[in-house]
Amino acid sequence: MNDVKETGRIEAFSDGVFAVAITLLVLAFLPPPPYLTDNALLQILLSRWPELLAFVTSFATIGIMWINHHRLFTVITRLDNALLGLNLLLLLLIVFVPFPTALVAQYVVYPTQHVAAILFSGVYLLLATVFNLLWHYAAYENRLLSRKVNIETVRSITRQYRFGPLLYLITFTLAWIYTPASLVLNLLLAIFFALPCYPRRQAV
Amino acid sequence: MNDVKETGRIEAFSDGVFAVAITLLVLAFLPPPPYLTDNALLQILLSRWPELLAFVTSFATIGIMWINHHRLFTVITRLDNALLGLNLLLLLLIVFVPFPTALVAQYVVYPTQHVAAILFSGVYLLLATVFNLLWHYAAYENRLLSRKVNIETVRSITRQYRFGPLLYLITFTLAWIYTPASLVLNLLLAIFFALPCYPRRQAV
Amino acid sequence: MNDVKETGRIEAFSDGVFAVAITLLVLAFLPPPPYLTDNALLQILLSRWPELLAFVTSFATIGIMWINHHRLFTVITRLDNALLGLNLLLLLLIVFVPFPTALVAQYVVYPTQHVAAILFSGVYLLLATVFNLLWHYAAYENRLLSRKVNIETVRSITRQYRFGPLLYLITFTLAWIYTPASLVLNLLLAIFFALPCYPRRQAV
Amino acid sequence: MNDVKETGRIEAFSDGVFAVAITLLVLAFLPPPPYLTDNALLQILLSRWPELLAFVTSFATIGIMWINHHRLFTVITRLDNALLGLNLLLLLLIVFVPFPTALVAQYVVYPTQHVAAILFSGVYLLLATVFNLLWHYAAYENRLLSRKVNIETVRSITRQYRFGPLLYLITFTLAWIYTPASLVLNLLLAIFFALPCYPRRQAV
Numbered sequence: 001m002n003d004v005k006e007t008g009r010i011e012a013f014s015d016g017v018f019a020v021a022i023t024l025l026v027l028a029f030l031p032p033p034p035y036l037t038d039n040a041l042l043q044i045l046l047s048r049w050p051e052l053l054a055f056v057t058s059f060a061t062i063g064i065m066w067i068n069h070h071r072l073f074t075v076i077t078r079l080d081n082a083l084l085g086l087n088l089l090l091l092l093l094i095v096f097v098p099f100p101t102a103l104v105a106q107y108v109v110y111p112t113q114h115v116a117a118i119l120f121s122g123v124y125l126l127l128a129t130v131f132n133l134l135w136h137y138a139a140y141e142n143r144l145l146s147r148k149v150n151i152e153t154v155r156s157i158t159r160q161y162r163f164g165p166l167l168y169l170i171t172f173t174l175a176w177i178y179t180p181a182s183l184v185l186n187l188l189l190a191i192f193f194a195l196p197c198y199p200r201r202q203a204v
Numbered sequence: 205m206n207d208v209k210e211t212g213r214i215e216a217f218s219d220g221v222f223a224v225a226i227t228l229l230v231l232a233f234l235p236p237p238p239y240l241t242d243n244a245l246l247q248i249l250l251s252r253w254p255e256l257l258a259f260v261t262s263f264a265t266i267g268i269m270w271i272n273h274h275r276l277f278t279v280i281t282r283l284d285n286a287l288l289g290l291n292l293l294l295l296l297l298i299v300f301v302p303f304p305t306a307l308v309a310q311y312v313v314y315p316t317q318h319v320a321a322i323l324f325s326g327v328y329l330l331l332a333t334v335f336n337l338l339w340h341y342a343a344y345e346n347r348l349l350s351r352k353v354n355i356e357t358v359r360s361i362t363r364q365y366r367f368g369p370l371l372y373l374i375t376f377t378l379a380w381i382y383t384p385a386s387l388v389l390n391l392l393l394a395i396f397f398a399l400p401c402y403p404r405r406q407a408v
Numbered sequence: 409m410n411d412v413k414e415t416g417r418i419e420a421f422s423d424g425v426f427a428v429a430i431t432l433l434v435l436a437f438l439p440p441p442p443y444l445t446d447n448a449l450l451q452i453l454l455s456r457w458p459e460l461l462a463f464v465t466s467f468a469t470i471g472i473m474w475i476n477h478h479r480l481f482t483v484i485t486r487l488d489n490a491l492l493g494l495n496l497l498l499l500l501l502i503v504f505v506p507f508p509t510a511l512v513a514q515y516v517v518y519p520t521q522h523v524a525a526i527l528f529s530g531v532y533l534l535l536a537t538v539f540n541l542l543w544h545y546a547a548y549e550n551r552l553l554s555r556k557v558n559i560e561t562v563r564s565i566t567r568q569y570r571f572g573p574l575l576y577l578i579t580f581t582l583a584w585i586y587t588p589a590s591l592v593l594n595l596l597l598a599i600f601f602a603l604p605c606y607p608r609r610q611a612v
Numbered sequence: 613m614n615d616v617k618e619t620g621r622i623e624a625f626s627d628g629v630f631a632v633a634i635t636l637l638v639l640a641f642l643p644p645p646p647y648l649t650d651n652a653l654l655q656i657l658l659s660r661w662p663e664l665l666a667f668v669t670s671f672a673t674i675g676i677m678w679i680n681h682h683r684l685f686t687v688i689t690r691l692d693n694a695l696l697g698l699n700l701l702l703l704l705l706i707v708f709v710p711f712p713t714a715l716v717a718q719y720v721v722y723p724t725q726h727v728a729a730i731l732f733s734g735v736y737l738l739l740a741t742v743f744n745l746l747w748h749y750a751a752y753e754n755r756l757l758s759r760k761v762n763i764e765t766v767r768s769i770t771r772q773y774r775f776g777p778l779l780y781l782i783t784f785t786l787a788w789i790y791t792p793a794s795l796v797l798n799l800l801l802a803i804f805f806a807l808p809c810y811p812r813r814q815a816v
Binding site for chain 2: 418420510514521524
């Protein structure tokens with residue numbers, strides 16, 4: 001095999017898993033019972049704002065993680081066993097996301113309940129950690145990076161990723177204290193991490 | 205990265221999301237109870253015409269939106285943060301479509317009920333709006349368009365897209381007045397928007 | 409756009425829809441109630457042979473249809489509005505398949521019941537018809553075929569496809585008379601249509 | 613068609629099926645009832661360790677099988693009828709995996725129950741067997757292998773695959789005797805098979 005990208009099919013498979021996982025999030029919205037009056041239906045739909053919040057949070061987070069995965073694999077162009085294993089571990093966590101999402105949607109209305117939010121933010125903490133492991137494994141002495149990679153790009157990714165696990169550790173800790181704050185911070189984090197990914201007008 | 209398409213993997217991911225979302229629509233069809241006689245089963249299936257109408261409407265609309273997404277990304281060949289964000293927002297709405305579809309299927313038999321149809325057509329109104337935002341963002345001063353793009357193609361897309369939000373605003377308004385009319389217009393719109401996308405025999 | 413394949417993304421999207429639809433078939437297998445003894449569980453699983461038969465039939469049929477779709481699009485390399493519309497119609501029917509599959513699994517144990525089997529075989533009849541329409545539309549005066557297409561390949565596809573709708577009309581008719589015969593013939597048809605698709609050792 | 617890979621679209625379709633099947637595994641996690649106290653919710657979640665074990669086992673196994681599929685198709689570059697049929701049979705088994713997974717999750721807490729574990733390990737035994745059939749069919753006298761294939765790669769795959777069915781036969785036999793041992797061995801096998809797939813730093 002020549003010097004070109006070895007990672008085409010791992011990206012295609014990962015894209016498929018991301019796409020299915022992000023789309024399955026909608027299954028958390030069970031249709032309300034039939035035969036309701038307009039008023040009753042409206043009440044039920046409005047009372048579901050926590051489900052909507054959890055859905056938007058998870059969608060944004062998985063979306064951002066896909067963007068980050070995409071970004072890493074423009075720089076990572078070679079494979080080995082450990083990378084395949086770390087990528088599978090990452091996908092396992094992504095695939096698991098709809099379960100804590102459905103759970104947190106059920107329990108977030110009780111700010112004094114913590115178990116659901118702890119599981120939810122715990123999964124995101126693990127996700128941020130595995131992302132860092134995967135990146136550091138691939139970038140260590142340019143092990144699996146493209147031979148033409150820009151050193152500045154590698155450094156900027158390393159710099160940005162340093163804070164991921166720390167920030168998600170804060171949302172995880174908040175989940176033990178005050179659930180809504182944890183969920184809102186999770187959403188803010190997703191938006192924040194989306195921002196510096198692609199410098200405007202620069203190729204990816 | 206050279207001057208060629210930067211958007212390959214964003215298209216692959218979006219294709220995956222469109223494909224899953226359009227296929228999940230079938231989950232709205234729950235199997236009827238077992239042990240029915242032929243007559244009873246036939247009655248139940250025939251009474252489900254609203255589910256079928258909602259399914260066909262959503263399938264056609266998501267299908268048309270995929271065609272339009274495909275069309276835009278033959279012209280859009282570069283990426284930046286805002287485009288990735290707008291594309292994710294578009295996919296979030298696409299992914300959400302099965303929920304109002306299932307809802308409208310439950311409630312469309314009551315023409316005096318409006319909440320389900322308002323949500324349903326509201327989502328399509330948002331979809332048409334985000335499509336316009338994405339296109340105008342990318343096309344503004346050819347920001348993210350291919351450098352070899354045909355100026356006439358850009359103008360024809362801009363012209364066609366101008367009316368999308370307006371027409372879906374009409375279906376949204378109709379949903380407050382007479383539900384069935386809104387749903388039928390939604391279906392007609394999908395068919396209408398499918399037509400001028402690809403001039404016959406012309407490359408896409 | 410040059411003379412090369414225009415159909416890459418329509419194939420990617422269709423592959424996604426086929427892949428999701430064929431995988432969703434497994435959702436027809438609801439887990440049995442918990443807390444059963446080994447004997448009771450075994451009885452329940454064995455009593456589910458009709459579900460398994462319907463699953464295998466649908467899986468084989470969708471699989472064969474994917475093979476046929478794949479085959480057509482090695483010859484069809486250009487697009488127009490009508491082809492996109494026909495392809496969407498084909499995918500709509502593919503996506504609908506899990507519903508009649510779940511239905512027929514519930515009712516096939518009653519050979520005197522016909523409604524489920526009629527719907528099931530009716531969908532396959534429509535599928536075979538749309539496949540023929542799509543092929544004849546694309547092949548008429550080589551409208552959308554590759555300019556380097558082998559005339560013998562075109563003729564052999566046309567010849568093979570001629571009998572599809574007729575044979576599925578027979579399974580449809582059988583469904584009105586004797587349900588199990590219709591389902592078994594459907595399975596045989598899937599196997600039969602798989603055979604001549606790829607002459608052994610010849611490129612596709 | 614030239615001498616290049618004929619198998620691009622079969623890989624894309626298979627990737628899609630693998631991606632959907634591995635993601636649907638999460639549907640085995642039904643959300644617990646709402647309105648529980650933190651303690652009650654925690655108890656329920658902790659009591660679900662068998663579901664988690666089954667989920668991780670199946671995810672790892674499907675993931676490893678994808679890696680193996682990927683590996684085979686870097687060497688297999690041509691198609692014929694039988695290969696398409698064997699690949700469909702393989703995908704049918706992959707797609708079926710979520711059902712025995714959900715089943716084993718329900719029954720694994722009763723070590724004296726065997727039916728669920730027998731079905732579960734039986735499916736994996738069939739999977740290992742079909743993988744071997746597919747490989748031996750393609751590799752027999754280099755029937756469908758790339759003309760530039762390394763003879764050492766072919767031999768190492770053949771050697772590694774020889775033990776798959778035997779080892780899964782042991783997990784199948786254990787399921788008749790002591791269910792938990794079978795499930796744990798299944799997990800160990802998945803990890804073991806992952807290891808030698810890609811010699812470190814070597815192209816795939």
